[in-house]
Amino acid sequence: MKKLLIYFMFFACFTNCNQEKINFGEYTPVPVSLEIPTLFSDKLIEPLIPINNPLTEEGIALGKKLFFDKILSGDGTQSCATCHNPEKAFTVNTQFSDGIDGNFGTRNSMPLFNLAWNFDERFTWDGKEITIEHQAFEPVINPIEMHNNWVIVAQKLQNHPEYPTLFKNAFGTSTIDSTLVTKAIAQFERILISGNSKFDKFQRGETTLTPQEQNGFNVFMDEDRGDCFHCHGSDNNPLWTDNKFHNNGLDAVFSDLGLGAITGDPNDNGKFKSPSIRNLAFTAPYMHDGRFSTLEEVINHYSEGLQNSSTIDPLMKKVNDGGVQLTTQDKADLKAFLLSLSDNDFISNPNFRE
Amino acid sequence: MKKIISLVFLILISFISCDEKECCVNLEPAQVTLDFTHNWNETSVNASDFSAFKFTNENGEEVSIENLRYLLSKIKLTDTNNQEIVLKDYQLINIGEETGLQLITENIPTGNYNLSFTFGFSDADNQDGIYQDLNTANFNVPGMLGGGYHYMQFDGKYLDTANMEAPFNYHAIRAVDRSDPNNLILEDTSFLVDLGNVEISNDMNIEIKMNISEWFKNPNTWNLNELNTVLMPNFAAQKLISANGESVFSLGEITSN
Numbered sequence: 379m380k381k382l383l384i385y386f387m388f389f390a391c392f393t394n395c396n397q398e399k400i401n402f403g404e405y406t407p408v409p410v411s412l413e414i415p416t417l418f419s420d421k422l423i424e425p426l427i428p429i430n431n432p433l434t435e436e437g438i439a440l441g442k443k444l445f446f447d448k449i450l451s452g453d454g455t456q457s458c459a460t461c462h463n464p465e466k467a468f469t470v471n472t473q474f475s476d477g478i479d480g481n482f483g484t485r486n487s488m489p490l491f492n493l494a495w496n497f498d499e500r501f502t503w504d505g506k507e508i509t510i511e512h513q514a515f516e517p518v519i520n521p522i523e524m525h526n527n528w529v530i531v532a533q534k535l536q537n538h539p540e541y542p543t544l545f546k547n548a549f550g551t552s553t554i555d556s557t558l559v560t561k562a563i564a565q566f567e568r569i570l571i572s573g574n575s576k577f578d579k580f581q582r583g584e585t586t587l588t589p590q591e592q593n594g595f596n597v598f599m600d601e602d603r604g605d606c607f608h609c610h611g612s613d614n615n616p617l618w619t620d621n622k623f624h625n626n627g628l629d630a631v632f633s634d635l636g637l638g639a640i641t642g643d644p645n646d647n648g649k650f651k652s653p654s655i656r657n658l659a660f661t662a663p664y665m666h667d668g669r670f671s672t673l674e675e676v677i678n679h680y681s682e683g684l685q686n687s688s689t690i691d692p693l694m695k696k697v698n699d700g701g702v703q704l705t706t707q708d709k710a711d712l713k714a715f716l717l718s719l720s721d722n723d724f725i726s727n728p729n730f731r732e
Numbered sequence: 733m734k735k736i737i738s739l740v741f742l743i744l745i746s747f748i749s750c751d752e753k754e755c756c757v758n759l760e761p762a763q764v765t766l767d768f769t770h771n772w773n774e775t776s777v778n779a780s781d782f783s784a785f786k787f788t789n790e791n792g793e794e795v796s797i798e799n800l801r802y803l804l805s806k807i808k809l810t811d812t813n814n815q816e817i818v819l820k821d822y823q824l825i826n827i828g829e830e831t832g833l834q835l836i837t838e839n840i841p842t843g844n845y846n847l848s849f850t851f852g853f854s855d856a857d858n859q860d861g862i863y864q865d866l867n868t869a870n871f872n873v874p875g876m877l878g879g880g881y882h883y884m885q886f887d888g889k890y891l892d893t894a895n896m897e898a899p900f901n902y903h904a905i906r907a908v909d910r911s912d913p914n915n916l917i918l919e920d921t922s923f924l925v926d927l928g929n930v931e932i933s934n935d936m937n938i939e940i941k942m943n944i945s946e947w948f949k950n951p952n953t954w955n956l957n958e959l960n961t962v963l964m965p966n967f968a969a970q971k972l973i974s975a976n977g978e979s980v981f982s983l984g985e986i987t988s989n
Contacts, residue, residue: 421867497868599874601901601964608885612872614861620870645783689783692798692887692899695961 407434407548412494415573417581417616425494425568431511431561433568436548441566443544444559446732449534451524453478458517458563461487464730467657467721468570473668481522484634486668489661491572491724492654496621503650503666504636505623510564515556528556535559572656572724573616580718581613587718594715597708604680604702604712608693609652618656618719623649624691627684627701628665636666638689648689659720673716677709761839763935766807768825768833769984770800772945779828785891789948793956794891800944801826802884802904803871805853805922807835809845809932817845822853824869840932847930847938851904851977852883852922858906877964878908878918886947890956900960902947904977907970919967921974927983939984946980947973 410433412425427433444450445458461475462468468490474482485503493501499509507513517523518531535541535554542552549558577595579585587595597604599612609626611618623637625648632638638647650666664670670679681704684690684697696702704712724730770777772787777797785794805822817840825832852858860879861867873880883904892898909917930938948954952972963969 421861421864423864423868495868596876599876601874601877602962605962607872607874608870611870612874614867614872615870617868686897688897690899692889692901695899695901698896698898 407436407550409433410435410438410569412569413571415571415578415616417578418495418571418573421614421616422495423497426497426499427494427568428509428511431564433565434548436544437562437565438569440544440548441562441564444563445566449538450518450526450531450559451478452526452530456524458514459732461517461523462490464727464732465660465725467491467572467660467725469661471662473663475523477520477523478525479522483522485666486663488653489657490567491570491656492617493570494568495617498621500621500623500651504640505651506640510567511557511560514560514563514567518556528559531559532556570724570730572721574723575656575721576718577715578616578721581616588714590711590714591718592715593708594711594713594718597704597712598715603704603708605693605695606655606680606712609691610655617654619652619654621651623651624693625649625687625689626652626680627686627690627694627697628669628679630685630687632687634667645689648687649691655716656719657721657724658716660725673713674709677704677712680704681709761841762932763989764809764819764837764840764932765935765937766819766835766837767937767939767984768835768942769939770827770942770944773943777827777944779830782828785889787945789890789945789956790950790953791948791955795948795956796889796897797827797886797944798889799828799885799887801828801871802886802942803852803866803881804849804925805857807849809840809847809930811843811845822857822863822866824866824871842932842934844929844931847927847983849925849927850922851925851981852906853881854922855906855918855920858920858922873905873964876913877910878906878916880906883922886944890960892957898956898960900956901963902973903964904973905964905970907967907974908965909967910965917967919971921970923974923978925978925981927981930983930986933988935989937985937987937989939986941982941984942980943982944980947976950976950979952976 412433414425448454448457450457456478461470463470466489469487473486474484475487476482488503493510501507501510501513507516518526519528532554541554545554545558546552548562576585580587598606609620609622609624611620623646629648632648635647637649638644658673662671664673664676670676679701681701684694684701686697690697782797785796787795787797789795801824803822803824807819807823809817809819819837820835823832823835858880860875861872863881866872866881871882871885873882884902886902887900889897889899904921907919907921927940952975954976959969963973
């Protein structure tokens with residue numbers, strides 16, 4: 379009896395070992411480390427890469443292919459890139475985007491970069507989507523966006539001549555489902571890093587700012603003038619956003635509750651995510667509803683156009699005066715500084731193009 | 733025979749081990765948990781109390797808290813031989829987001845200690861941009877104000893003399909006189925908080941209380957109609973904040989587990 383037990387244990391051990399070897403042999407995606415700009419690694423904590431979706435060459439390549447593939451939409455006319463164009467820092471220059479049926483949403487398409495440093499993992503203007511993977515799940519089935527359903531998408535991909543192999547290479551299985559599709563897209567989105575603007579080069583000692591840009595930076599950082607840094611980062615926070623939600627005084631009465639509609643807390647009404655101020659040269663129009671066509675309009679809003687409401691952020695400190703009352707010169711200089719955070723290398727990076 | 737000797741040896745070792753354990757039970761290191769709690773004149777304050785005019789300050793202004801986060805550094809226990817155990821170099825406490833409210837440290841030798849910390853960073857530690865987690869949390873002070881980090885960001889609203897809602901940004905930083913922007917005069921306005929003696933005899937929770945109302949009260953009665961926003965570049969205001977802060981913290985309940 380004892381001998382039988384020993385034989386059984388040896389057999390089980392060998393069986394397990396063999397299985398591991400077979401699986402390992404067939405599933406060997408190449409791990410990828412993010413190319414993190416020096417300023418980011420110096421100033422920020424490590425980006426967030428989920429344990430259950432590590433970056434791999436095969437996963438990223440698959441995610442990129444899916445991101446640009448119109449197969450995800452109901453009628454095959456739209457891809458993720460339709461509303462998130464790499465040349466526009468992964469947004470588009472229209473106020474709202476129309477879906478495959480010609481219906482328009484009510485929010486401006488958000489630019490996509492530096493997403494792995496959003497540690498709260500609340501994505502979209504109202505924070506509705508937790509994790510990038512989950513965010514990628516939604517537009518495919520949204521009736522005013524791609525208007526598809528995941529069963530059909532998975533079937534189309536499954537019947538595609540290339541995708542089953544690509545999924546096999548990336549995830550070790552050629553059985554395609556929405557989870558793996560969104561994992562791949564999320565991997566691609568995590569490598570979209572923007573950190574090489576003129577201001578970054580200035581911080582690295584590679585260039586100098588114009589007097590106008592330097593004064594604009596001072597306006598940005600001065601609590602007595604722009605006071606932008608409390609929400610939009612600083613030279614010590616190269617994300618140039620706090621990734622939090624604020625009511626920045628756009629409306630006295632809310633037609634869009636923003637975060638409040640998600641949390642159900644009336645104290646969150648009218649709050650939207652602070653976007654990064656990187657790449658503003660490419661990302662007009664501005665605000666969650668794209669109401670401002672130009673940076674001048676944005677600056678004028680904070681200077682004279684604040685609207686009071688019960689949930690306005692206390693950091694909108696001069697709300698009872700309409701705003702921070704910048705001089706004409708300070709406004710122009712602030713704009714010059716903001717534009718210095720635009721990263722041409724990012725929008726022309728061939729790795730991020732179709 | 734060998735087996736018997738081995739068995740006897742093992743039993744002997746086992747008994748010796750047991751004896752040692754029994755003799756040292758009271759000297760086993762303890763787990764110390766610091767609980768940071770907040771109140772307004774003994775009425776508990778937490779995130780659910782934010783965004784509502786439910787507090788009245790010493791000057792009679794009704795106050796709503798919207799955001800309150802602050803930094804403690806050199807949180808330490810000092811024993812009777814002046815040996816220090818630093819529980820943590822610094823801790824960012826965010827009441828609204830309910831983060832940093834607890835600090836757990838294992839393996840503290842039992843004994844009598846003095847518990848203390850610094851509110852904010854002392855100058856030696858207040859180096860610009862060196863703490864990655866605080867940069868990520870956007871807790872920096874602009875270079876034009878001397879750089880480094882906030883000690884506290886306390887944002888809210890008050891009802892002004894016309895009974896209108898108005899914002900306040902009660903931000904504590906190192907005081908800076910920038911009369912000459914090219915020659916900033918800095919003054920360290922962080923301060924030591926000595927909470928007195930605690931006896932660590934086993935695993936225990938120690939409550940550290942912040943009475944938020946004290947920021948507006950003692951020794952300087954704070955008039956929010958006069959001092960409300962843009963306090964960071966206000967040297968005199970930072971001195972007042974620092975003075976008021978010294979009565980804010982106290983030792984609360986100590987419970988053994």
